[in-house]
Amino acid sequence: MTCAIEVNHVNFRYEEFVMEDICMNLHRGEHKALIGLNGSGKTTLFKLILGLLEPLSGNILIFDRRLTRENLWEIRKDIGFLFQNPDDQLFAPTVWEDVAFGPRNLGLNEDEVAKRVEESLKFVGMEDYINRAVNQMSHGQAKRVALAGILAMQPKILLLDEAFTGLDFPMVQSIVEIISQLRREGISVLFTTHNRFFIENWADSVVAIDSGQIVFDGPTDQALCNQDVLRQMGNWDLLEKKMKETRL
């Protein structure tokens, strides 16, 4: 079966931080959680998959096409990436212009661009903000707009880096609807989270990374009883018990 993403024996290093022999697959239509403690290498892996960083060795395939400097821009059209910090990806003067940027880059005509912008802003509940300057929004609003910008491009793969941190409950509810739609459309998703709720209820499978090394890759039910995975997620029951004790 063709994979959406195939990471083969990738090695990479920043000065201090080393990623060694990273192998993982994201199957077509699969929704996979990438988990790991702060600084374990999740965002770095996303940047490698997007070609923002280049591996020292090994290779990355997107729908069977090997990622190279030459085909980077072509391949990236299939991938929507939501950055951890939305300020890193909003840059046009207004919300409308920002969401229109991606579809315009795909070469769509202005009617189609307008249709996609309106639909995706409505989907994330930001249709009343079309003329707002992108630097005049709250963190959660900026995240919604960034998400709209990605959905408007109708990507085949989504990389979501802490997409739900800092979002209120109504927004998380809309996200759950977005996820159902992505499933119906067969879109493949790789998402990072520190929240057990999303791992248990959303992920088909889990890949866990610890200090630049993959320590688990498998179905969610197996992940939830694997010690290497649990170390990355933390023992919340124990923490809850301790918190209750301190209040006594």
Ligand SMILES: Nc1ncnc2c1ncn2[C@@H]1O[C@H](COP(=O)(O)OP(=O)(O)OP(=O)(O)O)[C@@H](O)[C@H]1O
């Ligand atoms: N530009 C950089 N130059 C040097 N080191 C970096 C750079 N960016 C990240 N690092 C280091 O690489 C390691 C992995 O960082 P990364 O951002 O991938 O972690 P993460 O798993 O996404 O963490 P978090 O959960 O906090 O988002 C960290 O030790 C970090 O300090």
Ligand SMILES: [Mg+2]
């Ligand atoms: Mg990160």
